[in-house]
Amino acid sequence: MNIGQAARASGVSAKMIRYYEQTGLIPPAGRRDSGYRDYSSEDVHMLRFVRRARDLGFSMAAINELLDLWRDRSRRSADVKRVATAHMIELRERIAHLNQMVTTLQTLVDCCSGDHRPDCPILADLEEPAEEHPRKRPSGALQRPNPRP
Amino acid sequence: MNIGQAARASGVSAKMIRYYEQTGLIPPAGRRDSGYRDYSSEDVHMLRFVRRARDLGFSMAAINELLDLWRDRSRRSADVKRVATAHMIELRERIAHLNQMVTTLQTLVDCCSGDHRPDCPILADLEEPAEEHPRKRPSGALQRPNPRP
DNA sequence: CTTGACCTTCCAACGATGGGAAGCCCCATT
DNA sequence: AATGGGGCTTCCCATCGTTGGAAGGTCAAG
Secondary structure, three states: OOHHHHHHHHOOOHHHHHHHHHOOOOOOOEEOOOOOEEOOHHHHHHHHHHHHHHHOOOOHHHHHHHHHHHHOOOOOHHHHHHHHHHHHHHHHHHHHHHHHHHHHHHHHHHHOOOOOOOOOHHHHHHHOOOOOOOOOOOOOOOOOOOOOO | OOHHHHHHHHOOOHHHHHHHHHOOOOOOOEEOOOOOEEOOHHHHHHHHHHHHHHHOOOOHHHHHHHHHHHHOOOOOHHHHHHHHHHHHHHHHHHHHHHHHHHHHHHHHHHHOOOOOOOOOHHHHHHHOOOOOOOOOOOOOOOOOOOOOO
């Protein structure tokens, strides 16, 4: 099976299949005499695993762990659970972060008349944030670490 | 005021200040004879504006629009509101997406015993995702017919 | 005058993906 | 058999916002 067929069968684009191979996430595919990569149905199975994990938001590092656990018949389910739980916690943090933004934005948008006049509480808040909706960043902010030393 | 002081005063790292200048998000700073960038308190004010907009998750393209509107005294608040609302909608979509992931993950994690045994519903789902109509499996048809284009 | 902190520019990397070019390979149709 | 079109190969570049580092110039205190 060529890479294009494997891509269609797995839902992972040919580009990404080559990338996953290059970065070591998946083992190198077999090659034909022509140099074309050759995929078995088991390879496609693995690619679908990766695709599904990506759909659930797992990072490639986490997928690497999950693939190792998947292949390890003597794995402990606790290890899998740990990886999944850690990812879920991170997702929840991101959601909380985004929710905070939306809450603030909704407040500001609600206060904006949205007409022809220039006065705008949204710009006013960006200029000098009001204390009524302070946006406290979580102390361990991942995306925007405080540049202050 | 040097770039380091402006960075500390605005909460935007010196690296990012240079980057914002380079990409045209902010106008080029004044220069001393030494070549050092020189910042006024108004510059810092603008940097704080940018910083707060980033904290609210606005993209640099959106911040560009917001800065233009900020500087335009004859702006219509409707234009500001439009930018903010569009961003909020996008944030809500991302949240919905993440929530979907978390919901699935929570279900799987709840089903996982998390002990020394290898059996794991998390891996089982990654291998073969549970479908809403699990019995319907037409042969030859792709389960996920849409490989991301 | 030396030292160390600061500044400058330039280059690279991150994660995950897409786009595209140049060139080879395979299959079907003339 | 030749040809054409589509698939495959590798390689490089772009995204987005941010950080890191190297090489070298500047400033201020000791």
